[in-house]
Amino acid sequence: MILDVSSKQFASTKKPIPPTLVGMNLGEIRALLAERGEPVYRANQIARWLYREGVSNANDMSDLPCSLRERLAQEIRISPYEVVVERTADNNLTRKALLRLADGSLVETVLMRYPANDRQRARNTVCVSSQVGCAVGCPFCATGFLGLKRHLTAGEIIGQVIYFNQRLRQLQANDARVTNVVFMGEGEPLANFQNVWSAIELLNAPECVGLGARRVTVSTSGLAPRIRELGTKSLEVGLAISLHAPTDDLRNRLVPVNRKYPIAELIDACREYVAQTNRRVSFEYALMRDVNDSIEQARTLARLLDGLLAHVNLIPLNRVEGSLFQPTPWSRMLAFQKTIQASGISCTVRSERGDAIDGACGQLRARLEQSPTANASSPARRELPDW
Numbered sequence: 001m002i003l004d005v006s007s008k009q010f011a012s013t014k015k016p017i018p019p020t021l022v023g024m025n026l027g028e029i030r031a032l033l034a035e036r037g038e039p040v041y042r043a044n045q046i047a048r049w050l051y052r053e054g055v056s057n058a059n060d061m062s063d064l065p066c067s068l069r070e071r072l073a074q075e076i077r078i079s080p081y082e083v084v085v086e087r088t089a090d091n092n093l094t095r096k097a098l099l100r101l102a103d104g105s106l107v108e109t110v111l112m113r114y115p116a117n118d119r120q121r122a123r124n125t126v127c128v129s130s131q132v133g134c135a136v137g138c139p140f141c142a143t144g145f146l147g148l149k150r151h152l153t154a155g156e157i158i159g160q161v162i163y164f165n166q167r168l169r170q171l172q173a174n175d176a177r178v179t180n181v182v183f184m185g186e187g188e189p190l191a192n193f194q195n196v197w198s199a200i201e202l203l204n205a206p207e208c209v210g211l212g213a214r215r216v217t218v219s220t221s222g223l224a225p226r227i228r229e230l231g232t233k234s235l236e237v238g239l240a241i242s243l244h245a246p247t248d249d250l251r252n253r254l255v256p257v258n259r260k261y262p263i264a265e266l267i268d269a270c271r272e273y274v275a276q277t278n279r280r281v282s283f284e285y286a287l288m289r290d291v292n293d294s295i296e297q298a299r300t301l302a303r304l305l306d307g308l309l310a311h312v313n314l315i316p317l318n319r320v321e322g323s324l325f326q327p328t329p330w331s332r333m334l335a336f337q338k339t340i341q342a343s344g345i346s347c348t349v350r351s352e353r354g355d356a357i358d359g360a361c362g363q364l365r366a367r368l369e370q371s372p373t374a375n376a377s378s379p380a381r382r383e384l385p386d387w
Helices: 026-035 042-053 066-075 142-146 154-171 189-204 224-231 248-254 263-277 295-304 330-342 363-369
Strands: 081-089 094-101 106-114 123-127 131-133 148-151 180-183 216-220 238-242 281-287 310-316 346-349
Touching (some): 026 042, 042 154, 094 154, 154 189, 189 224, 216 224, 224 263, 281 330, 295 330
Parallel strands (some): 180 216, 238 281, 310 346
Antiparallel strands (some): 094 106, 106 123
16 A cells, blocks of 8 residues: 655654665765764764674674764664575575565675686675666566666665675675675666766775775666766776677567667767777677577677677576576577687676576565566567656
8 A cells, every 4th residue: 555645644643764874975974973963083983884894783883982872773774674585506605685675675686706716816796786676677587577666775785785795704704805796686777877876986985895996897788878977987887788689679679778779879889988988898698599599690799799899798598487588508509609709709608606596686586576477478568767
């Protein structure tokens, strides 16, 4: 039931929502302290407890005076979520958490640990969600069946990283921390540009999480104007495009936002991004049997990306209950990869992670909410948001 909170009937009984510390930058924490007559120099201490130590209880901020700790505990929320469930897979190298937000919304986040090998150092990558659900409606994606409920705030986004920073210290050692963040969970990050960018600034700020901008990657289904805007920002984060098809006819069906920003406009925006940042663009391509995995489609994709500083990341399709899309066989996937590489374009196959724990975005939430799924073979045409 939805209440009309603007009516006089509820005006006097509606309780104000207390501010949430996680998501505030140093200036906002100082302002909050100043409003309460507290010393503003305490903001640096609070920021350290929030973003480096990951505490969720004001009473654990041991270098604050007891009076301030008590006041924070009474007047302010520390964390924007509570943990509903956490599942593990891949010998505990993959962990997926389902978080409940203050309004009862559920959102997913995933930690993927990659041990060191001969080619690279150990990495701890967190895949964060940027919205509750998603409006793009890709028919092969579990989140697409859920629809869009709302944007996440900067605090709700960065809280996912803080949560896994805490878990890493418990799982590995005191100095273990998240090394990379990818905006590849639920939602279209560039449709929530302001909050996503605020979260990136908090991730990068030395007094907050202190993660280098080049360790952050933002994925988008193809919002061309926002890609251009991203290229103008001072922090040079990575860009990944959820492409999934090399032609407009097919991409209109697989990634409906293509009807608004077709491939030619998308590639032009990517070229502008590369020119502004000198950073390579990653093109994500989920391979679907007899849909987008032919050798001719691989050649078309290679021609599309010719001359662009690009990398193709082939993704084994996650099986989604109710979907008619099937994963491409491994042999055909390797043939597709070799065709791309033969054109001189870097191409890799993403390792499969988390299949046993509903690892793809939206799957665990959908299973818990028991959402009905539509017929994925013929997705309904919908009006797209005014992005």
